[in-house]
Amino acid sequence: MLHVLLADAELELVPESIASHPSVVVNARKRGKKTTRVLLDTNLHHAAMKDLEMGERRGRPDIVHFFLLLALDSILNQMGELRVYVHTRNNELILVDPLTRLPKNYPRFVGLMETLFNNGVVPSKEMPLLRLMPDYTFEKCLNSIPHDRTVVLSPTGKPVLPDRYFKEVRAENLLCVIGGFPEGDFLSNVYPLADEVISISDQTLTVWTVLSELLVNYENAIRR
Ligand SMILES: C[S@@+](CC[C@H](N)C(=O)[O-])C[C@H]1O[C@@H](n2cnc3c(N)ncnc32)[C@H](O)[C@@H]1O
Structure with a gap:
């Protein structure tokens, strides 16, 4: 089984400190929502985020959307060999049922995430497809995900060829x-907790490019 953890994801509600900025107020009002109940999104809140610490990297729900769509629709997931998790910059862990069918439409995805942040679970307690757990540091996430090897993906890691790597690593439950x-680096203390740090290209890649390499090459490795 391949477990993939998206760590330090830039997914959060609008912080109190910029909640009264005009760009935040106007967008929240249009959607009939309280300013602190909407997702921070750099596309909408760019002007307000100039005053936010690390504002240049925050407010990227689109990364989480792409990541989850790609993972949940993958052949590996259909084979029952994939589990994905999202850890956020504020140390929340989102547990994702592999049967979840996410909205393809971005505004609908944003609405779903807002409900998740506000209710802790979607679509309902009786059918918890996504569950948000507060107070999950990266280390606590590692302790609660069943795995026997932790591999961190980084452009500065040991260069590997993904197809060869997955054939050689014989971990039954591999956590990537x-x-x-x-942009920037992990906020969490990921490197000392990893068994290995690997790079799959000499270029810095997008999250979805890295994920697609993992999904296809892991699938090929376990089919043989
Ligand atoms: C857009 S990158 C973040 C950019 C950041 N400057 C960095 O150095 O990682 C998002 C994530 O994709 C993964 N990634 C990007 N390029 C990679 C590469 N060449 N090899 C392995 N993982 C990579 C890493 O996990 C990284 O945290």
Whole structure:
């Protein structure tokens, strides 16, 4: 089984400190929502985020959307050999049922995430497809995901060829960690907790490119 954890994902509600900024107020009002109940999104809140610490990397729900769509629709997931998790910059862990069918439409995905942040579970307690767990540091995430090897993906890691790598690594439950942010490095202390840090290209890649390499090459490795 391949477990993929998107770590330090830039997914959060609008922080209190910028909740009264005009760009935040206007967008929330249009959607009939309280300013602190909407997702921070750099496309909408760019002006307000200039005053936010690390504002240049925050507010990227689109990365989580792409990541989850790609993972949940993959052949590996259909084979029952994939589990995905999202850890956020504020140390929440989102547990994802592999049968979840996510909205393809981005505004609908945003609405779903807002409900998840506000209710802790979607679509309902009786059918918890996505569950948000507060107070999950990266280390606590590792302790609660069943795995026997932790591999962090980083452009500065040991260079490997993904097809060969997955054939050689014989972990039954392999946990791969990808950073859920557009720039900078992990905020969490991921490197000392990893068994290995690997790079799959000499270029910095997008999250979805890295994920697609993992999905296809792991699938090929376990089919043989
Ligand atoms: C857009 S990158 C973040 C950019 C950041 N400057 C960095 O150095 O990782 C998002 C994530 O994709 C993964 N990634 C990007 N390029 C990679 C590469 N060449 N090899 C392995 N993983 C990579 C890493 O997990 C990274 O945290």
